[in-house]
Every structure is written in structure tokens, then in C-alpha cells.
Amino acid sequence: MRPAFPVRxxxxxxxxxxxxxxxxxxxxxxxxxxxxxxxxxxxxYHYTDLKTxxxxxxxxxxxxxxxxxxxxxxxxxxxxSIVNGVVQNAATAPEGVIVxxxxxxxxxxxxxxxxxxxxxxxxxxxxxxxxGQVQQVIQIDHRIEGEAAHVVxxxxxxxxxxxxxxxxxxxxxxxxxxxxxxxxxxxxxxxxNVTHVTVDLSARATSHFSTNxxxxxxxxxxxxxxxxxxxxxxxxxxxxxxxxxxxxANVTGLxxxxxxxxxxxxxxxxxxxxxxxxxxxxxxxxRGRSKSVVQGKLxxxxxxxxxxxxxxxxxxxxxxxxxxxxxxxxxxxxxxVVCGHGSTCGKLDEDSLxxxxxxxxxxxxxxxxLVRGFIAELIDPIEDEALNEALQGIVDTWxxxx
Amino acid sequence: xxxxxxxxxNLHARIEDREILKGVNLVIPQGEVHAIMGRNGSxxxxxxxxxxxxxxxxxxxxxxxxxxxxxxxxxxAERAAAGIFLAFQYPIEIPGVATxxxxxxxxxxxxxxxxxxxxxTPDFMRAVKEAGAQLNVDSAMLKRPLNVGFSGGEKKRxxxxxxALLKPALxxxxxxxxxxDIDALQVVSKGVNAxxxxxxxxxxxxxxxxxxxxxxxxxxxxxxxGRIVESGDKDLALQLEAKGYADYDGQAA
Ligand SMILES: Nc1ncnc2c1ncn2[C@@H]1O[C@H](COP(=O)(O)OP(=O)(O)O)[C@@H](O)[C@H]1O
Ligand SMILES: [Mg+2]
Numbered sequence: 001m002r003p004a005f006p007v008r009x010x011x012x013x014x015x016x017x018x019x020x021x022x023x024x025x026x027x028x029x030x031x032x033x034x035x036x037x038x039x040x041x042x043x044x045y046h047y048t049d050l051k052t053x054x055x056x057x058x059x060x061x062x063x064x065x066x067x068x069x070x071x072x073x074x075x076x077x078x079x080x081s082i083v084n085g086v087v088q089n090a091a092t093a094p095e096g097v098i099v100x101x102x103x104x105x106x107x108x109x110x111x112x113x114x115x116x117x118x119x120x121x122x123x124x125x126x127x128x129x130x131x132g133q134v135q136q137v138i139q140i141d142h143r144i145e146g147e148a149a150h151v152v153x154x155x156x157x158x159x160x161x162x163x164x165x166x167x168x169x170x171x172x173x174x175x176x177x178x179x180x181x182x183x184x185x186x187x188x189x190x191x192x193n194v195t196h197v198t199v200d201l202s203a204r205a206t207s208h209f210s211t212n213x214x215x216x217x218x219x220x221x222x223x224x225x226x227x228x229x230x231x232x233x234x235x236x237x238x239x240x241x242x243x244x245x246x247x248x249a250n251v252t253g254l255x256x257x258x259x260x261x262x263x264x265x266x267x268x269x270x271x272x273x274x275x276x277x278x279x280x281x282x283x284x285x286x287r288g289r290s291k292s293v294v295q296g297k298l299x300x301x302x303x304x305x306x307x308x309x310x311x312x313x314x315x316x317x318x319x320x321x322x323x324x325x326x327x328x329x330x331x332x333x334x335x336x337v338v339c340g341h342g343s344t345c346g347k348l349d350e351d352s353l354x355x356x357x358x359x360x361x362x363x364x365x366x367x368x369x370l371v372r373g374f375i376a377e378l379i380d381p382i383e384d385e386a387l388n389e390a391l392q393g394i395v396d397t398w399x400x401x402x
Numbered sequence: 403x404x405x406x407x408x409x410x411x412n413l414h415a416r417i418e419d420r421e422i423l424k425g426v427n428l429v430i431p432q433g434e435v436h437a438i439m440g441r442n443g444s445x446x447x448x449x450x451x452x453x454x455x456x457x458x459x460x461x462x463x464x465x466x467x468x469x470x471x472x473x474x475x476x477x478x479a480e481r482a483a484a485g486i487f488l489a490f491q492y493p494i495e496i497p498g499v500a501t502x503x504x505x506x507x508x509x510x511x512x513x514x515x516x517x518x519x520x521x522x523t524p525d526f527m528r529a530v531k532e533a534g535a536q537l538n539v540d541s542a543m544l545k546r547p548l549n550v551g552f553s554g555g556e557k558k559r560x561x562x563x564x565x566a567l568l569k570p571a572l573x574x575x576x577x578x579x580x581x582x583d584i585d586a587l588q589v590v591s592k593g594v595n596a597x598x599x600x601x602x603x604x605x606x607x608x609x610x611x612x613x614x615x616x617x618x619x620x621x622x623x624x625x626x627x628g629r630i631v632e633s634g635d636k637d638l639a640l641q642l643e644a645k646g647y648a649d650y651d652g653q654a655a
Pocket of ligand 2: 491
């Protein structure tokens with residue numbers, strides 16, 4: 001349906017429409033023409049109005065030769081990389097890891113422009129199948145190199161029944177006004193144990209968008225951790241779906257925002273069958289004039305009895321000028337469930353700080369200890385030592401004000 | 403005459419618009435233990451916080467000298483490195499900060515500030531084990547986040563253990579006896595007395611005489627309405643216990 005007044009299209013929308021038409025994606029192009037980029041009137045973009053925040057979309061990326069290096073090196077990890085949207089040839093994969101490519105997008109189609117754009121602009125997606133107890137951390141290193149570019153890439157991961165694995169995705173690249181639109185689809189088989197960590201370490205000028213979709217079969221155990229610590233505009237959209245009895249997801253995330261930055265984690269978890277649980281826990285740390293957004297929606301289907309789910313968002317403000325925005329939503333169609341939400345927001349506790357100072361710990365160090373304490377719940381459960389240390393390092397670097 | 407460890411001259415301090423300390427004068431020579439006794443609300447904890455450098459208070463008049471040097475311009479961490487230790491009346495629980503990490507950070511920060519090298523991990527572990535054994539602080543407590551889930555008594559023992567590890571020149575113990583049963587009181591007092599070495603000075607704040615049977619002070623001061631109104635030897639504590647503080651109420655202006 002066309003709105004009564006057609007939206008005025010900006011430069012970003014014009015370039016996006018041209019890029020979409022060039023690949024024959026007329027339907028999506030039409031959508032942009034009619035509705036433009038999502039504005040605050042679109043519920044899921046309420047606090048992250050793309051029409052205002054995204055003024056330009058650079059040309060689609062060219063394959064790149066040079067690489068400015070990964071944002072995060074994990075000793076012992078098996079690294080795969082996607083540079084400017086192109087899946088790179090990998091070294092010999094360890095046991096239980098099968099690497100390949102699939103054509104086209106990986107996400108379930110839904111009413112979301114970034115998902116639609118990713119679906120039609122992805123050429124070859126990375127595909128990874130994981131079996132058994134995978135010992136090495138599987139790292140997927142996304143990089144955007146060279147001049148400002150619009151990069152679209154996608155990854156599809158199958159975790160076979162009974163398998164366990166730790167997957168890390170990192171995003172980084174050259175200092176330019178890139179727009180990254182990344183998609184990851186993970187199917188967790190029965191009784192799998194999966195940790196999925198995504199870390200945005202993009203250059204400040206970049207706008208970073210990720211959509212992560214998870215499907216959990218019977219007994220699957222998922223832990224996700226999203227860390228935004230790079231781009232000026234970063235948004236990760238999470239869609240976990242609990243599709244098998246006994247499935248459990250710890251959906252977690254951390255927005256680290258400094259002056260001028262805007263980070264958004266928006267989650268929509270669906271409990272589709274009885275006896276599943278999820279524990280979404282998000283934290284925001286802000287300083288300077290910055291904005292952190294966390295939205296969490298729990299959808300419980302009509303027959304998904306005994307669902308146990310609680311959304312929590314905790315904010316820590318290190319400055320007076322920052323904004324922390326929180327929007328929990330419950331959409332519950334079953335009657336025998338335990339669901340809830342909560343959010344808190346505050347500064348570093350003065351009494352705790354004084355206690356540490358009074359023992360001779362200098363102020364900067366004491367603040368670091370308290371901030372580390374604030375996010376310990378998110379980092380501590382990451383059992384792989386090298387990864388845990390690297391994540392701690394990201395937080396420490398951020399605190400030092402990189 | 404040698405310089406006293408602590409000298410407080412006509413100290414006035416306020417919080418928001420309210421004056422709490424109204425002209426405190428106190429001299430503690432090296433190696434002496436002084437007790438301050440006074441009613442609840444008379445300003446004893448305020449004095450301890452002002453000594454440790456808590457920001458909430460405004461010093462409007464007076465001077466605090468540690469070993470002859472003014473500390474009023476010093477940050478709390480600098481004061482700690484200079485030798486002041488406050489055993490809190492209500493030790494803070496800090497979830498997410500591991501006790502051992504905290505202890506190591508505190509010891510090494512103070513060593514660094516004094517130009518000494520870091521303590522090696524084995525030396526640190528040995529020191530913690532020793533101090534812990536003396537104060538019944540077991541390894542299960544040390545594995546918990548700082549003070550989290552500690553009972554009142556455990557918190558007080560942990561405070562004295564920190565004092566044993568940090569070896570301050572001046573220890574201020576704020577109501578270390580509150581919330582302790584008689585056994586815990588003995589453990590804590592023994593720990594404190596073990597740190598009386600003839601050089602370390604202490605300021606023991608309490609409003610019960612009971613503690614002073616265990617930690618016998620060289621001088622007792624009576625605190626009322628923000629100042630010291632009388633000083634004497636340890637018998638003064640016994641008189642106070644018998645008569646109460648009523649005699650001093652009129653004296654406070
Ligand atoms: N943060 C504060 N704001 C205002 N008044 C305070 C504050 N803290 C303490 N006071 C007041 O200062 C007085 C002295 O308190 P305190 O030093 O704790 O006494 P004591 O330790 O002797 O019981 C009390 O009347 C108390 O109410
Ligand atoms: Mg008190």
C-alpha cells in the first residue's frame with residue numbers, strides 16, 4: 001500500500017535503489033522507493049532512525065587485495081575470512097569443520113529492509129558445517145578494505161546433532177564511511193552446545209549492521225554475545241528461535257559507546273514450542289555524548305507452555321550527556337509461562353569506588369575494576385581462555401579511550 | 403621531640419550545609435593506640451572518612467598532618483600509599499571484583515606509589531595465606547567477590563586481614579567491634595594486637611567500652627557533637643561505660 005504522501009528520498013536511498021535495480025531486485029527497490037529507509041515509525045527502528053542516521057550509501061564493494069589486518073587475533077583459532085563481501089580461500093580445516101560456499105542470501109525472509117537487502121545483494125555466502133567436539137575457536141573475520149564501500153555478506157552455519165563449538169565473528173577494516181550489511185544464520189541441531197560471539201571493531205566512520213538468526217532444535221544450548229566497540233553507528237538484530245523442547249539460549253550483548261557513537265542491539269526471541277527457556281542479558285556502557293539502544297521482544301507461541309524467559313538490560317553511564325534507551329516487549333499467547341523483563345541504569349557506585357581508592361588503588365584503575373565487575377557476567381561464561389582474554393582486552397582498550 | 407604520626411588541628415568539616423566536625427584537635431604519637439568513644443551520630447565515622455579523603459565532605463577550617471605533612475590536598479589513594487588505612491564500619495560489597503584481584507591490586511598499587519617493585523605471585527600468595535590464617539579468613543571466602551555474601555563478622559575479619567597485608571602507618575578502625583560475637587571479637591582483637599609493633603599508630607573508634615578490654619588503648623578521647631571534649635587514660639572508658647555520655651551533652655556548644 002502506498003502511503004498518502006510519498007516519502008522524500010535522500011541520497012542514501014537513491015544509491016541503494018540504483019544498486020538494487022542493477023541486480024534486478026526490483027521488488028526490494030520498489031520497497032525503498034515507496035517507504036524509504038526505516039524511520040522511527042517502524043517499531044524495530046524506533047530509536048535508530050536509519051533515514052536520519054544513514055545519509056549516504058557508498059558504491060558496492062570491489063574485491064580487495066590489501067588487508068589492514070584483523071581486528072582481533074585469537075591464538076589457536078581457525079580463521080576464515082570474508083573481505084569486501086568475498087569469501088576467501090581457507091587453510092585446511094580442522095577435523096569436524098567443513099567449509100564451503102552457497103549461492104545467495106541465508107536469512108529467512110521477513111519484513112525488514114536490511115534483511116531484504118542482504119538477501120538480494122549477497123552473491124556467494126560462506127557455509128560452514130560443524131560436527132563433533134570442535135576444539136578450535138572458529139573465527140570468521142569480516143573486513144572492509146579500501147575506499148568507502150557498501151558491503152553485503154552472509155554466512156550459513158549448520159551445527160550437527162550433539163556437536164559443540166565456539167564461533168567468533170569479527171568486523172573491522174579501513175577508516176572510511178563503509179556500510180556493512182552482514183547476515184549470519186545458525187542452525188543448532190539436537191543437543192548441541194554453541195557459543196557465538198560477534199565483535200564489531202570497525203573503523204569509527206563505518207556504519208555496521210548485522211542480523212543473526214538462530215534456530216535451536218531439542219536440547220540445544222546457545223550462548224551469544226554481541227559486542228559493539230567500533231563503528232559510529234552499529235546495530236545488531238538478533239532473531240533466536242527456540243524450536244525444540246529443552247532448548248535454552250543465553251542471549252547477551254554489550255554496547256560500548258563513546259562520544260558521537262550510537263549502538264543498538266535489537267532482539268526478537270521466539271519460543272515456538274513448549275519447555276524452552278531464554279535469558280537475554282544486555283549491558284550498555286556510555287561516555288561522552290553517545291547513545292545506546294537495547295530492545296528486547298519475547299514472543300511466546302500459543303502452545304509454548306512452560307516457557308521461561310527473562311529480559312534484562314543494565315546501563316552504566318560514565319558521563320552525564322549519554323542516553324541509554326531500553327525497550328522490553330512481551331508478546332505472550334500461552335498461559336502457563338514465566339516471563340519478565342527489567343532494566344536498571346546508573347553511574348559507578350561512589351561508595352564502591354571510595355572503598356577501592358581507600359586501599360591505594362588509583363582512580364583510573366579502580367574505575368576499570370568496577371567496570372570490569374559490571375560486565376563480568378557477560379565475559380566470564382566465555383570459557384575459551386584466549387577468547388575470554390581477547391574480549392577483556394577489548395573492554396580495557398575501550399576504557400583507555402582508544 | 404619526634405613528629406607525631408597524626409596531628410589534627412582545629413578541623414571543621416561539613417556535608418552539604420551541615421557542619422559535622424566542629425574543631426577536632428588530636429595528636430597521636432608514633433606507636434600509640436588512641437580510642438575515640440562517643441554517641442551514635444556524634445561524627446566519629448565522619449572523622450574517619452575525612453581522614454581517608456572521602457570527597458563528600460568539605461573541609462572549612464583546620465589541618466590534618468600525617469608525619470608532619472598536610473594530607474588535605476591528597477587523593478584517597480595517595481593517602482593510602484602514605485600510610486593511612488581505614489577499616490570501615492560498613493565494608494562495601496563489590497560484586498564482580500574478585501577478592502584476590504583486589505588484594506593484589508591494592509598491595510601493588512601502594513608498593514608502586516612508594517617506588518617499590520611488584521610483589522611476586524608466590525610472595526603474594528604466601529602473605530595472603532598467612533594473614534588469612536591469623537584472621538580465620540579461609541580460601542572459600544577469598545574466592546568470593548569482594549565482601550559479597552560475607553556475614554558482618556566475616557567482613558570485619560576481612561578488613562583487619564587487609565590491614566595486616568597493607569601494613570599502614572596509621573590504622574583507623576571504625577566500630578570494628580560492631581556486629582561481632584565474643585569469639586569473633588577475640589579473633590579480631592588478636593589480629594589487631596599482632597599489628598601493634600611499637601611503631602604503627604592506631605585510632606580505634608567505638609561506642610562500647612568492651613572492645614577496649616581487648617585492644618587496650620594508650621589514650622581515650624571522648625567525642626561529642628563533632629569534637630573531642632575530654633581525654634584520659636584507659637580508665638576514662640570505664641567511667642564512660644558506667645555513667646554514659648550525658649555529662650558531655652551540655653559541653654557541646
Ligand atoms: N551523607 C550525609 N548527609 C548528611 N548528614 C550526614 C551524612 N552522613 C552522616 N550525616 C550526619 O552526620 C552526623 C554524624 O554521623 P557519623 O559521622 O556517622 O556519626 P557516628 O559515626 O559518630 O555515629 C549524623 O548526624 C549523621 O546523620
Ligand atoms: Mg559511625
